[in-house]
Amino acid sequence: MSPSRAARALCPHCGFCCNGVLFGDVRLRPGDVPERLAQLGLGLHGPPGxxxxxxxxxxxxxxxxxxxxxxxxxxxxxxxxxxQRLQQGRIDLTTARGIxxxxxxxxARVLEALRSAGDPAPHLPLHRRVARALAEPLDLADPRAAATRRRLLLAVQRLARTLERHFLAPVRKPRGSQSRP
Ligand code: SF4
Ligand code: SF4
Structure with missing residues (x-):
């Protein structure tokens, strides 16, 4: 499948590289024009450069x-x-969409557990929302609070494992491809 066709078929079902699940922030690069990006509605932070x-x-x-x-x-x-694996034909679209x-x-289970825990900072990227929720004092005498905390930790662990394995692990180069000297 061509790279752009694969992206069109998969990415609208996902969004993890834009919605705060995979990343907390993104640095601009030398070719970017900050003024134009700000004009387009991108909220920029930090000093020039x-x-x-x-x-x-x-x-x-x-x-x-x-x-x-x-x-x-x-x-x-x-x-x-x-x-990348979809583009290289290592997996098919049905499998990729299933993942x-x-x-x-x-x-969704992480979000649900976060809401139960009060979700003190819902506008932040996911890892910071989780960190904020876990930093809240825990009343050990309250069994519901302890159960919510356990549920959140378990849900985060499961999601992290999936992201690590399927979205972030380096992909081997296709057979026969050469590195640029
Ligand atoms: S994380 Fe991957 S599949 Fe999901 S939107 Fe980004 S590039 Fe597409
Ligand atoms: S500008 Fe924002 S929405 Fe667009 S691709 Fe980059 S992270 Fe995603």
Whole structure:
């Protein structure tokens, strides 16, 4: 499957590299024009030359990138390992979508546990939301609070394992491909 066709078929079902599940923030790169990106609605932070935008990305509509044609350089070059494997024909679309579905169900369980725990910072990327929730004092005399904490930890562990294995693990080069000297 061609790289762009694979991305079109898979990414709208996922969104993890835009919605704060995989990343907390993204640094701009030399080819990016911060003024233009800010004009397009990307919320930039940091001093000139070291600007970054936070995730969940303000240009993500829940399925697609609203500024796709003018998206930052890092977004153009990032391809998670699941998409790489689909592009290389190592897995088929049904399997790839199944993995996304599984990860999204695990993510939903993390969100549900976060809500039960009070979710003190819902606007932050997922790992920081979890860190904030876990940093809240825990009343050990309250069995419901302890159960919620356990549920959150378990849900995070499951999601992290899936992300690590399917989305972030390095992908071997296809057979016969050569490294650029
Ligand atoms: S994490 Fe991978 S599959 Fe998901 S939207 Fe990003 S590139 Fe596409
Ligand atoms: S600019 Fe577009 S591609 Fe980049 S993180 Fe935001 S929504 Fe995703």
């Amino acid at each position: 070291r600007q970054r935008f936070l995730q969940p990305c303000s240009c993500f509509d829940g399925r697609l990138c609203r500024i796709y044609a003018e998206r930052p350089e890092r977004c153009r070059t990032f391809t998670c390992s699941l998409l 996304v579905t599984q990860a999204r169900e695990q993510w």
